[in-house]
Amino acid sequence: MTRGIRILWVSLVCSALAFPCPAQTADSGDSSEYLIKAGFIFNFANLMQWPVNTFSNPDSPIVIGVLGTDTSGGILDEVLAGKKVNGRPFAVRHLKRGMDLKGCNIVFVSASETAHLDEILHLIRNLPILTIGETPSFAQRGGIINFIVVDDKIRFEVNVEAAKQADISISSRLLALAKIVPQADGSKVQ
């Protein structure tokens, strides 16, 4: 037994020595959760339409308000920098609860705001803002799109009534890939 253990330890040490510095192992080919969500948000902007008078100029930016703690470290800013949808660039704003959300076209409600969802959604309920969330009951409570993780992959739920109330039209192609979620009882957006 001792000989076997000696071989074992020798092998482990050899492999440890052969091993390059762990600091180099940062996200190599990894697709982090927020990177993928940023990709989705880019696509959503492409596959939906705001009401006619939402933007003042053809090249007014699409304003995305990130509400709450941005646990992704600003990945949305990085991914969308320099990108355009229908000729419009993106402008990402990091907002804290209580700040004015009316100037946004998209509001991404991060998980840190879970306890205040009803309040937030109530505030912007009739405005043409695409609300995107990442907490379990977001869509049922009036959010328009909600990210969920299923089997280590990102999926999204859509509340069609909430989209109608915000006067936002979503491409049927996107709806076909979504999980449609009805508005829950007793917490109507109206």
Added chain:
Amino acid sequence: MNKYEVTLQTAVAPTRGNHSWKSASGSCALNEPSRRQTRTWRAAFSVTANRSACLKRILVTVFATMFIATSARGDTGQGAPDVTAMSVEDLMNLQVTSVSKRTQKVADAAAAVFVITQEDIKRSGARNIPETLRMVPGLEVARLDHNKWAISSRGFNGRFADKLLVLIDGRSVYTPLFSGVYWDVQDVPLEDVDRIEVIRGPGATLWGANAVDGVINIITKPAKATQSGLVQVQGGTEQLTSDTVRYGGKVEDKGYYRAYVKYFDWASGNAASGQTAADGWHQVRGGFRSDWTLSPSDSLTFQGDIYNSREGETLTVPTLSSPYSNTFQNVGHYSGGNLLGRWTRSSGDSSFSLQGYFDRTNYSDNSLFVDHESVFDIDFQHDFHLGNANEIVWGVGYRSIQDKNVSSFTVSVQPSHAQYNQFSAFVQDEVNFLDSRFRVTFGSKFEHNDFTGWEFEPNIRLLGNISKTQSAWVAISRAVRTPALTEEGLRLNDVVIPPGAPPFNSPLPVIEAVFGSQQFKSEDLVAYEIGYRVQASNSFSADIAAFYNNYTNLRTAEPGTPFIEGNPVPTDVVVPFVAKNKMGGGTYGIEPFVDWKALSRWKLFGSYTFLHMNIHKNSDSLDPTPDLPNGTNPEQQFYFRSSLELPKHIEQNLVVRHVTGLPSLNVPGYSSLDGGIRWTPAPSWEISFNGENWLNSRHTEFAPDFVNTLPTVVGRSFNLGITWTSGKR
């Protein structure tokens, strides 16, 4: 927070091992190693092996692949994929490489929690639930023979270890007979296990008495997650075969269900002396689970299992006639079943659940004991928010236990037919301060049982989020272990001293026997715990927990007045040892574990356990057992696992573990090298090959207590499994 699940922030449905490489950007393939690299490496690594060439080849391959994976990292020049160039369909196919699910799920728990994920189960090569528990820091897992285990948390290990509560989907599986667990009949098809949550330390407030040093909660996947057919066939050297068939389906959109049948058969092992033992066993089991959505806010779960098991052991019992002890092959027969229903309603900020279950266990054994136990339990829990900062959980429960037994010369439990009632209630308030930066949880459980009356178990916990990635917690709790049926009414004839033999030199045979007592009190614990967690990056997380436990009223066996038995002619003298509570002391320990994704394809996990026990009898105790350091628990344990994803959907796993010795049981320490590969040639097929104890360091892990079962050796064993799933999984 549901009492039946540890505090979880997310509702993430965990995955079945899917380590698919495919991503829309197609950037995941490893480069082929250059010939030059391979040759240089081979020269550098020389193994002076006196072992078999086979073993050398295995080790060389293992470390060659690791090195190749390492040096081929040059492929990653491109960094992250450009998600804005990908379609929605492509994005939906990307695998989220999440941080350790383990840490993510327990980030908010103010307790020493460890989650065994389905991935962990697959990577460990475990064949049953006890084997999955070996990786958990703070747990002692010792295999006594092929069908018996001694499992405990933070000390006091034994086959009848009694300070650990085990639940399967909210149903308590500890037997009131000896307040322990029949590990041999707790089995769930491992494919259908979602996760196993282990809390070391008193889980008292939510789960109640007997969750003194820990709670293990085995949670199966919801029926919705097992909607396919599954056939799994395993064959190997110790576990000769284990075969499971499972089918899942749904009823429109209202409900999901699954049903399974499982059979396994284990061979007999060998004793330390080399002789063949009689510990083979086989078991047939079937069950179902169904989950229904009655309305947007109401759900119902209904599940059940039945089983039939036969197991052997080499047993030694005392007898009243020469040679006064008899060793023979004993066969035990278990059968039983359970049925559980749970209704949950959640609306807005509150939820409640009502659960009822029925559990029947029959044990019969030719020579030792026959026991029929029926447990009926009903539990209600309500969870609501009070204002912005308080979350309150409270509940009430009732349990009825019916026991019917038939005694033997060796074991008798009085009364032979009885019914017991337990009432319990708990309340807990979780208060958030400073925008959830701090959280204080305090509460208590109140229980009434037929032996000791009312018991009160308060605890208080504080969790602080030091930063986005770090948190720390402290807790003080009181827990009790209420008396088991055996502690009240047992007589166990331990050994018979022949007439004329020392130390008694008695004309009649002398039986040394252990007795329970109606005056036996609950064992008491006050636990002081502290812990720290850090999630340094997407690929590194660490957790460390430490504790000091102060015990009082621990069980001893105090000598009583000898008496003569036999009417009208005396047959024997009995020297009784009566259960009393005359022991106490302190234990302390530390339990760190680390998850490190060294490369996107190479995951490392390590855990360490240190436990020091300073338990001693009170000054007025006359129990003849000496106070032994650390008792029946190892002082240190170490577990390390490496999981490497190779090309062609192959995963290679390697485990190195070490457990130090148990001097009081004359069981030396041991090391084990386990490992194997898992191959997914197509989405519906998985083939796995695992070996335990590759270096064949033959060892026993424990020694018998109370019942003299011959321990058998853990040698090298292999297991080959093929799993097929139909449909979309």
